[in-house]
Amino acid sequence: MKQEMIHRDPDDFPIGEEILRMSGITKVYGNGVLANENVNFSVKKGEIHAIMGENGAGKSTLMKILFGNEQPDRGEICFKGRTQTIESPKKAVELGIGMVYQHFNLAESLTVAENIVVGQEPGRGILFRQKSAYDAVEELARKYAFDIDPKSRVRDLSVGKKQKVEILKILYRNSELIILDEPTAVLTPQETEELFHQLLLLKQNGYTIIFISHKINEVKTICDRMTIIRAGKTRGTYEISELSANDISVLMVGRDVVQKIEKPAAKPGKTVLSARDLRYRNEHGAVMLDGVSFDLRQGEILGVAGVEGSGQRELAEAVSGMLRPEGGAVYLDGREITGKTPGEVRALGFSHIHEDRMTYGVAKNVSITENLIANRCASPELGGKAFFDGKKTSALAQKLVEEYQIVCKTPSVPAGMLSGGNIQKVVVAREMSVEPQVLLANQPTRGIDVGAVEFIHERLIRDSREKGCAVLLISSDLNEVLEMSDSLLVMYKGHISGYFADVSALTEQELGLYMLGLKRQSEQELKEALHEKV
Numbered sequence: 001m002k003q004e005m006i007h008r009d010p011d012d013f014p015i016g017e018e019i020l021r022m023s024g025i026t027k028v029y030g031n032g033v034l035a036n037e038n039v040n041f042s043v044k045k046g047e048i049h050a051i052m053g054e055n056g057a058g059k060s061t062l063m064k065i066l067f068g069n070e071q072p073d074r075g076e077i078c079f080k081g082r083t084q085t086i087e088s089p090k091k092a093v094e095l096g097i098g099m100v101y102q103h104f105n106l107a108e109s110l111t112v113a114e115n116i117v118v119g120q121e122p123g124r125g126i127l128f129r130q131k132s133a134y135d136a137v138e139e140l141a142r143k144y145a146f147d148i149d150p151k152s153r154v155r156d157l158s159v160g161k162k163q164k165v166e167i168l169k170i171l172y173r174n175s176e177l178i179i180l181d182e183p184t185a186v187l188t189p190q191e192t193e194e195l196f197h198q199l200l201l202l203k204q205n206g207y208t209i210i211f212i213s214h215k216i217n218e219v220k221t222i223c224d225r226m227t228i229i230r231a232g233k234t235r236g237t238y239e240i241s242e243l244s245a246n247d248i249s250v251l252m253v254g255r256d257v258v259q260k261i262e263k264p265a266a267k268p269g270k271t272v273l274s275a276r277d278l279r280y281r282n283e284h285g286a287v288m289l290d291g292v293s294f295d296l297r298q299g300e301i302l303g304v305a306g307v308e309g310s311g312q313r314e315l316a317e318a319v320s321g322m323l324r325p326e327g328g329a330v331y332l333d334g335r336e337i338t339g340k341t342p343g344e345v346r347a348l349g350f351s352h353i354h355e356d357r358m359t360y361g362v363a364k365n366v367s368i369t370e371n372l373i374a375n376r377c378a379s380p381e382l383g384g385k386a387f388f389d390g391k392k393t394s395a396l397a398q399k400l401v402e403e404y405q406i407v408c409k410t411p412s413v414p415a416g417m418l419s420g421g422n423i424q425k426v427v428v429a430r431e432m433s434v435e436p437q438v439l440l441a442n443q444p445t446r447g448i449d450v451g452a453v454e455f456i457h458e459r460l461i462r463d464s465r466e467k468g469c470a471v472l473l474i475s476s477d478l479n480e481v482l483e484m485s486d487s488l489l490v491m492y493k494g495h496i497s498g499y500f501a502d503v504s505a506l507t508e509q510e511l512g513l514y515m516l517g518l519k520r521q522s523e524q525e526l527k528e529a530l531h532e533k534v
Contacts, residue, residue, distance in 0.1 A: 013080050013176070019045040019208055020066075020177060025075035027061050033417060035061040036072070037232045043177070048199060048209045050219040050240070052252050053229035054421065054451055059212055062229065063179055067099045068092045079177075098170030099179040104162050106154045113137040113150035116169045140171055144205070145198055155284065159308045160191035167198075178202070179210045184218060185446065186308040186476045188512035196222050214450060216245045228252060249450055263461045266486040269298030272333050272470045273319065273438045279327035280314050280494075288314040289325060290494035296438065301460070301471040303485030303503070305478065307515050311494040312474050313355070316442045319472070320352045321345040333437060346375060349437035353427055353444050355474070357420070361427040364416030368408055369397035371415045372430050404429035405455060421452035428456055432463050439464050442474040457484060478508045490514040497521065499529040 013019055025039040036058045043049045051059050064070040066077065068086040077084050079095055086092050092099075106115050113133045137150040146164045154162060163183065170178055180199075184192045199209055199222060213219055219226060220240055228235040228251045235251065243251075273296040280289040288311045296302045306312050317323035319330050321342040329338045332348050342352070354360035362371045373382060373393060382393050397411040406425045408418060415426055424444070432439065441460060445453040461484075464471050475481040481488065482503055490498040490511065498514040498521045500506055513519040521529065 013045050015046040015206060017045050018042050019080055021078040022062070022066065023076045023078070025062060025065060025072050025077075027058075027065060027070060027072050034232055036065070036075075039075070039229070039232070039234050041227055041234060042237075043208055043210060044225075045208055046203060046206055047224040048203055048211055048222055050211045050213060050223040050226040051229060052213070052216075052219065052226055052248065054252060054419075057229045057419075058232040059229050060181075063099065063181065063210070063212065066092070067097060067179065093173050093175065096174055096176040097179070098173060098175030098177070100163065100166045100170065100181065100183065102182045102185060104166055106162060106165060108153075108155035110154060111150065112148055112152050112154060112157070112165050112168075115154055115165055116140075116150075116172050137168065137172070140168060144168075144171065144201055158191075159186045160188070160194070163187070163195070164198075171202075176206075177208045177210070179212070181212045182214070183211070184213070184215065188307060188515045189478065189508045190512045190516060191307075192218070214448070214453075216248045216450070219248065220245065252450060263484075264466070266300050266465070268300040268486070269468060271295045271297050273472065274331040275315075275319060275328065276331070277328040278315065278318055278325045278330070280318065280323065280325045282314070287494045289318065289328075292328070292491075292494070292496060294489055294496070294499075296470045296472055298437075298468045298470050299465055301465050301473050301484055301486050303481040303488040304472065304474040304491060305476075305481045305488060305511060305515060306491035308476060310491040310515070312442075312491055314494075315491070316352075316355070316440055316472075316474055320350065320440055351375070351431035351434060351436035351439045353431050353439070353441045355443040355446065357423055357427055362415045362423055365414055367412050368401065368406065368415050368418070368426060369393060369411040371426050372397050372400050372411070375430055375434060400429040400433055403433075404459070421448040424448050424452065424456070428459060432459060435467065436469060438470045438472065440472045440474075443476065444473070445475075445477065445480060453480075460484065478511055482506060482508065482511065492517045492520070496526060499526055501529055 021042040023040055025036050025041070027036040028034050039058065039062055041062065051062070053059050061070060065072050066086065068088040068091050071087065077086060079097070084095060086095070116137050117133045134150045141148050141150070146168060148161055148164050154165060157165070167178070183195060187195060203209065211219065211223055223240050225237055226240055226243070226248070227237045230252070238251070274294070276293050278289045278292040282288050292311070292315060294302065304312055304315065314323060318325045321337065321340050321344065324339050329336055331337065332345070332350060335348070337345050337348065358364065373396065376382060382389055382396065394411070400406070401408065401411050404425045406418070406429065407422050415423060418426065428444065444460065445456050460471060460473070473481065473484055485503050488500045488503045488506065489496055492515060497517060498519070510519070
């Protein structure tokens with residue numbers, strides 16, 4: 001029988017002393033990509049230390065090496081004063097290192113407590129002591145102010161609470177050093193504030209936190225120090241209190257970055273995309289679309305905000321042809337497209353920047369060129385259905401690579417060799433360069449650096465909105481959705497909880513209340529806000 005895990009506090013190493021040092025870390029992948037080059041990185045016990053840098057700078061590789069998912073070609077890791085070889089995540093956990101990824105690793109059908117104690121259960125099989133597990137998790141959650149019921153099924157939890165489960169899993173396993181990868185990417189301002197309170201409480205109790213984020217204001221709020229990684233190399237470690245937001249931007253990308261999005265006033269034209277009373281239940285019977293209706297006009301960016309799992313994904317798939325709703329209809333330029341395939345919808349002038357760029361956005365193993373022309377294979381400009389004109393195809397790909405600033409050796413290399421930010425630029429270039437009537441941009445800047453974000457925002461406004469394209473923008477980045485949108489829908493549990501024809505006076509805090517269902521416009525208010533359009 002496996003020995004029961006007994007939780008202990010991280011009090012066996014002095015606060016303020018160097019608990020981790022990574023020296024001379026170098027990692028070269030088989031395709032010749034140099035991910036880390038002689039990286040030096042250290043963290044003090046009891047601090048919250050940010051790692052910042054552009055997408056593809058080497059942050060993720062460095063953390064994968066620390067957590068045992070990757071092995072360095074050269075370099076040394078010293079943890080709590082001892083040189084360590086971390087050959088696997090299991091070894092990292094044994095040492096006291098834990099990691100919470102952007103995409104959670106939870107069993108949806110199990111309870112909170114069962115997810116937390118798995119692998120360290122009090123008793124195994126028929127000897128599993130469920131009450132002991134519940135009591136242990138309840139005590140741990142109470143100690144660190146995690147408001148969560150150990151008996152709840154994970155599938156019934158909000159995204160914010162699922163993240164708490166992941167952190168509690170780490171604490172239960174006695175981790176002293178916690179790595180958080182983009183922890184606020186899908187949280188509301190209220191959930192982010194609650195998370196920060198809990199992280200500060202953990203810090204006060206002697207835990208050490210590595211905080212990976214692209215959100216400069218959050219790093220300034222929560223972190224003590226920051227290490228910059230650029231082009232695979234460490235560029236310095238800084239005291240957060242001594243840096244402005246602009247200083248951090250310049251350190252990350254090597255140049256000034258525009259923080260405020262400037263755009264001329266919208267000049268909306270005719271309605272080109274309409275949804276009427278869309279309804280859909282998922283495979284578990286949960287209502288994901290509950291009578292959703294809206295209109296989107298030419299030259300307008302309509303934002304969609306909501307806590308992840310509120311129906312945004314189903315809405316995107318319903319209007320793009322990836323999902324057939326159980327009720328309601330979708331119209332593109334007055335023509336019903338409900339039930340049409342994605343290819344048929346695209347042929348009518350619809351482009352789609354998918355939220356999952358690695359699964360639906362690109363084919364990793366084929367060239368950048370092939371990815372860039374994937375939505376115009378039958379185009380006469382490239383030779384038609386039967387044959388491609390190689391010269392025209394290469395010329396178009398090179399033009400798009402230059403125009404959209406895609407950093408690559410040549411367009412003939414596989415798309416999978418690019419950084420996340422450059423992969424996103426490939427998707428954006430392909431979808432926007434055909435000048436569609438409607439552009440669905442679902443999480444267009446998720447997980448990419450401030451430089452690439454600035455570029456994509458400029459393109460969305462200049463190349464789409466200003467040319468009369470209707471843009472449906474779905475984003476979990478509240479600053480993005482508020483800055484970019486001309487009008488805004490808020491979704492909560494499958495229905496529209498608020499509609500704002502003018503977002504200029506809407507704050508992130510108020511938006512968060514609508515996202516959490518704490519505020520909701522009445523049916524009459526929604527009708528008035530939508531000017532009776534739907």
